[in-house]
Amino acid sequence: MNSISKLTHNAKFLKPNKNKEIFIYEGDYNNFTFEKHIHDEYTISLIEKGHMGAFLKGFNHEFDKSSIITINPDEVHSCGVLSKEGYKHHSLYLSPDSIKSILKDNFNKSLLPFKNFAFSNDFIYRKLYFLMKYNSSFMELSWESELIETLNVILQINTKATNITTLPSHYDLIKKAKEFINDNYENDFTLDDLSKEFNISKYHFLRLFKKHTFVSPHTYLMIRRVEKAKHFLRNGWDISQTAYLCGFTDQSHLNRKFKQLTGMTPGKYKSFFL
Numbered sequence: 001m002n003s004i005s006k007l008t009h010n011a012k013f014l015k016p017n018k019n020k021e022i023f024i025y026e027g028d029y030n031n032f033t034f035e036k037h038i039h040d041e042y043t044i045s046l047i048e049k050g051h052m053g054a055f056l057k058g059f060n061h062e063f064d065k066s067s068i069i070t071i072n073p074d075e076v077h078s079c080g081v082l083s084k085e086g087y088k089h090h091s092l093y094l095s096p097d098s099i100k101s102i103l104k105d106n107f108n109k110s111l112l113p114f115k116n117f118a119f120s121n122d123f124i125y126r127k128l129y130f131l132m133k134y135n136s137s138f139m140e141l142s143w144e145s146e147l148i149e150t151l152n153v154i155l156q157i158n159t160k161a162t163n164i165t166t167l168p169s170h171y172d173l174i175k176k177a178k179e180f181i182n183d184n185y186e187n188d189f190t191l192d193d194l195s196k197e198f199n200i201s202k203y204h205f206l207r208l209f210k211k212h213t214f215v216s217p218h219t220y221l222m223i224r225r226v227e228k229a230k231h232f233l234r235n236g237w238d239i240s241q242t243a244y245l246c247g248f249t250d251q252s253h254l255n256r257k258f259k260q261l262t263g264m265t266p267g268k269y270k271s272f273f274l
Contacts, residue, residue: 010088016134016143021095024132028088033080041093042114043071044154046128050087054079056117063118068125070114070158090132094151102151105203107161114158124153137249140190142218148191148206149216167208173198174212177205181217185224186247191217226261229254233270242266 010028021041036055045068052063055078056071062082063069071077073096081087096111103109127150134143155161180197194217195202209217225246232242243254258266 014134017140020098022098023093024134025091025093026088026132028086029081030084030086031081034078036076036078038074038076039071039093040073041095042073042099043091043093044128045069045071045089045091046125046132048088048090048129050085051082052079052087052089053082061118066120067118068121068128069118070154071117072113090129092128092132099151102148102155102203103161105201106152106164106207107155108165109161112159112161115160116158119158121157124150139188139218141188141221142216144191145206145216145218148203167204167211170208171212173200174209177209177217178213178220181221182224185221185228186245188247222257223261226258229258229266230269233266234273236273239266239270
């Protein structure tokens with residue numbers, strides 16, 4: 001086998017939502033260097049293994065798993081392997097419009113560049129790694145909520161948008177939002193659906209909801225589903241039927257969430273009421 005066939009392996013793109021200009025990339029390289037290029041998007045990259053060499057801001061740099069790399073649109077850069085070990089990395093590509101919306105709604109700022117091309121933060125690295133490992137089983141409400149919250153932190157750390165804007169209380173809105181989730185617990189919905197329902201920016205809504213309930217809308221939805229599941233189980237419903245009626249993807253999904261919140265399986269809980 002010649003070396004050309006080994007240059008790139010397991011390289012792929014993923015678009016979590018066809019209506020949003022957000023892409024995830026995974027690349028595993030053992031003998032390849034990208035020539036200098038640019039992206040139209042904001043790029044956030046992680047190294048999963050190995051060491052990557054990169055040309056950024058006019059200088060050569062070396063990155064490993066400790067680095068979170070941030071590249072602005074239209075910023076010339078290149079990257080490649082440093083040794084036979086190669087490297088594996090993940091990148092998140094975010095359209096300028098996506099970043100602009102977050103800056104406007106959460107920081108009252110216009111479009112801003114990343115200040116530094118790299119920084120280290122173990123907590124953010126773990127959050128980003130989870131987000132970039134996206135698969136079709138993830139609920140969109142959960143994934144997008146996590147993404148926005150993580151981007152808020154990155155923007156505070158790595159742009160001039162250091163202070164997040166203070167929002168009014170909106171107690172009535174949160175009450176109505178909780179009622180909406182309670183009434184539609186069996187359905188899947190997105191942040192966009194919630195923002196349209198209550199005529200508020202999804203970025204504002206996410207922050208307000210968490211401020212008042214101390215959990216994200218997705219977590220609150222899971223809590224309500226488990227509470228509904230308890231009701232069905234106490235009344236003798238089959239576990240698989242209960243999972244379906246409460247909006248869980250399958251019985252194992254119900255089992256996992258139920259045990260996380262109650263400390264026992266749905267079967268064990270049901271047995272107390274037979």
